[in-house]
Amino acid sequence: MPHTVSREIHLKSRPRFLPSREDFEIVEVPVPRPENGQVLVRNLFLSVDPYMRGQMVEQARANSFALGKPMDGACVGTVVESKRPDLKAGDYVLAEKSWRELYLSDGSELKKFEPDGLPVQTWLGVMGISGFTAYLGMLEVGKPHSRETVFVSAAAGAVGNTACQLAKLKGCRVIGSAGSDEKVEWLRTHGGIEAFNYKKVESIEGALKHLCPGGIDIYFDNVGGPHLEAALESLKTFGRVLLCGMISKTEADGRPFPLTNLNLAVRKRLTLTGFRASDHLHLFEQFSSDMRRWIEEGKIAWTETIVDGLENAPDAFLGLFRGENLGKMLVRVE
């Protein structure tokens, strides 16, 4: 049977904590032509995301990545050849089959979509899981009211940036922190957000107190660590903390950042809520339609960082932990 060849990035070894290039290897695998009921898909864009680190490190988790296999994550591809009536060559599909060029599928794991004028990679970012995570956290969990003050960390990241935009859309005052002047500049000029470079302030707590002397109502936490500690100091009574991720836990030696002021949650009657978008997929259609409309109305600004070439996917992924992405970090598979 004739076959083609696909390059894949495999997980070679489990990092103890932070992954490095040596944990990945690129391999070539044969991909057969599709049989009846199958389609052959070529990936166009891959999403690399911080959560993948956890599934690399721990073998015991139900969803751990397997050694010697590609790390499955969100990707956008196009159908190359179809032996299914519901899909034809040229169709765009979303799947969780990333870190490879080509794959066969029986269709069950594919979600066909119409780009409808937007770049296809948007379905990995603002129209995809990043946007949905921001939507879910900020709107469904946070429920911001007009004129509330909202603080978002990693505000130039894929989720953070959309979280900022959604809070702004609800009439909130939005403060964002980011780790470079370039990101701060983007947030200010394109995002319409009050932003500061947390690496250049004396303390995050001081910066927040200065920017929000009246306190903050909602903190959308993408990082944990010193940002969370500072936000707890600035939150108003009955404030809400939306716990989306704690990349700050990712210190060089993997030691968790100790939080020393959670007692403020009692004194100020705060609510801290951990959430994950995938628990709420019943809201995805509503999200898609809302987000599409807001984009058309020009209410959502976003950006992306695109790394070219499957072979550079590990660098793109590792770059997330060095804050190298402005907006969504994507790999263009060429």
Place this chain on the structure above:
Amino acid sequence: MPHTVSREIHLKSRPRFLPSREDFEIVEVPVPRPENGQVLVRNLFLSVDPYMRGQMVEQARANSFALGKPMDGACVGTVVESKRPDLKAGDYVLAEKSWRELYLSDGSELKKFEPDGLPVQTWLGVMGISGFTAYLGMLEVGKPHSRETVFVSAAAGAVGNTACQLAKLKGCRVIGSAGSDEKVEWLRTHGGIEAFNYKKVESIEGALKHLCPGGIDIYFDNVGGPHLEAALESLKTFGRVLLCGMISKTEADGRPFPLTNLNLAVRKRLTLTGFRASDHLHLFEQFSSDMRRWIEEGKIAWTETIVDGLENAPDAFLGLFRGENLGKMLVRVE
């Protein structure tokens, strides 16, 4: 004008962190006879509570105790002499005028109540703010369902004990921790609670894992610190943490206990909610009627530790931080 003399315990100095006997002094003050519109009240029982420490330490807080004055807290008294039509000698009143024997009042700060067959001090404990705090936290915030597993720290304390009873009443399996074998024994035999002595287990985390291999649904936190850390490890996905108080922060040197695993709140999509009963006083009538009924039905077990004599109020209060109370800690004013 003839007057009587009352002894009062005054705040003499602000402790840096943990209070000591030297921070209090006992003084005699003259109390005039009531004028028209006034009543003279004799305190019968005073409530001493951990939250008072915070109001001693910090001068800046709106509700800080003043130096050279009694520390106002909940108390039960009886009217000695009345020049008001709505109160007569012998009436029982609740007030926030503790740490003294006698006081004059214009009535506005008094809440008359009928003991109705229960000991008067019950209105400082299970029928009062301790019971209401447990009710509010466990039932209104926690919303336990039948057959859920609930863990309560400081389970032999005034709030913790009632929290256990309420969860049991809702059909939950209840695990309690306490700091002495005597408390554990009381919880088991009188409270009907599975209890362990946290000072005698190798680790709280291990004890919880052993007792609840399937995990816990709700953690009612009265202490913070290692208990909270252990509970975060044992909580199930979508578990709830009810943050009532963090007496563990009260280490000898006042340094806060560092929490190193709040990242689990993201991974397990936990909700942590700080609450204070006084925010929800509109529910107090509902609480009173519910609790009264449950007591009559024999569904609520409780106990109390009574220290005799106003002069011993500082020792009673300091004893809270050494875990000397089984159930509600009270001072009988003689």
